[in-house]
Amino acid sequence: MDFKEHIEEEYGLKVANDLLNALNRTSSHALLLNTEKISIEDFQKQFPHIKNHPYIPNAFLYDKNEYDLGKSIYHDAGAIYISDASALMVAYVLNANKDDVVLDMCAAPGGKSIQTSILMQNAGVIVANDLSYNRALVLSQNVERMGRKNIVVISNDLSKNRFPMNSFSKIILDAPCSGSGMFRKENKMLDDWSIEKVKKQAEIQKKLIDLAYSYLCEGGELIYSTCSFSKEENFMVVSYLLNKYDDIHVVSLTNYKNVSLTPINEGITLSYSSFCGEGQYFCLLKKDGKMPILNAINEDYIKEIQFKNLNLKGKLIKKNDALYLSPTNINLTKFNVVRNGLKLGEQIKDNFIPDYHLSHFLPNTTSIVLSYEEAKKYLHGDTINLDVSKGFHLVSYLGLNLGFVKASGGQLKNHYPKGLRHN
Secondary structure (H helix, E strand, C coil), rough: HHHHHHHHHHCCHHHHHHHHHHHHCCCEEEEEEEECCCCCCCHHCCCCCCCCCCCCCCCECCCCCCCCCHHHHHHCCCCCCEEEECCHHHHHCCCCCCEEEEEECCCCHHHHHHHHHHHCCCCEEEEEHHHHHHHHHHHHHHHHHHCCCCCEEEEECCCCCCCCCEEEEEEEECCCCCCCHHHHCCHHHHCCCCCCHHHHHHHHHHHEEEEEHHHEEEEEEEEEEEEECCCCCCHHHHHHHHCCCCCCEEEECCCEEEEEEEHHHHEEEEECCCCCCCCCCEEEEEEEECCCCCCCCCCCECCCCCCCCCEEEEEEEEECEEEECCCCCCCCCCCCCEECCCCCCCCEEEEEEECCCHHCCCCCCCEEEEEEHHHHHHCCCEEECCCCCCCEEEECCCCEEEEEEEECEEEEEEEEHHCHHHH
């Protein structure tokens, strides 16, 4: 069975033809705006031809040939996250708030965790996991760039290194899949597709959704998603869970009825033939019962962390020389932790060296404002000639923090991470 035959069997001839014809159209581009750093109105003034996402207020569609935003200062400063219009629907529908304790089970490269963190106003707790350590490192870098304080990044097999049951109020399971929803972006994936691959992924997905159920507390919500059009990987996986447990049910997402290939009682299937993004399936599930009080959010206060007399909420954790502000009381000693919340910097003897992550979290109110040419030099890794008081300072451009410098002898010595420097 080839892909067209498979889709025709699942959705009918018209949908199959529409999907295959849409493969020849240009792939779409979308972004999520971090409104903590720049307002929607100011961003629209800078880029007047961007289009509003049909559902998400702080998401936009754009023409990459006109605005190559992935190479812009807004990307470097963590004001935007480049994503896909359909993928952005998952975290938006889950709609976590600052009182939630969230688990993102397969989180890399981090878009859904970051979008959830913005919805939560950088409060509460998100544990973002990826089985692949290398992918978890990419996830950690995106958390750093976007200045997120409430995300803990881990890399574990959660079927072996387990959290206690009922630990999370909301769970994102963006499961590994056969990837047919991404064929327009990655044509080579079509050559790699097979019905055997679909069936193999479905078995993995069932194990993951079972695990997600065990971690979800009473009254909690789970969003299951894939970038596949195959019902074997989508509603059939959800049906497996519904048939196994009688205390969880599908939440009917009536607002998206007109854009879904599937009936809303089976979840929402977005298609690049009928929506402004790539292919995406998602289904929101709710566990019955009254939500308990979860004690995972860290309510400790730190009165001073030896830099700018900051008053921040969290728990100070030291790992070797590195200092982190952890958002959670969850016991993570048996887990492989990549980033335990906000990295503040390094304490080397009596010297505190603030971290790039901290620079993207802090407001720009105390920053040194750079000119365009100075900002270019800074992002290139160059020293800037400017006489200011000795010590560490934030530098910013267009109201966006770029990073730290260390002032000495009329010069600003560059502390922009070497791996991020560019022309």
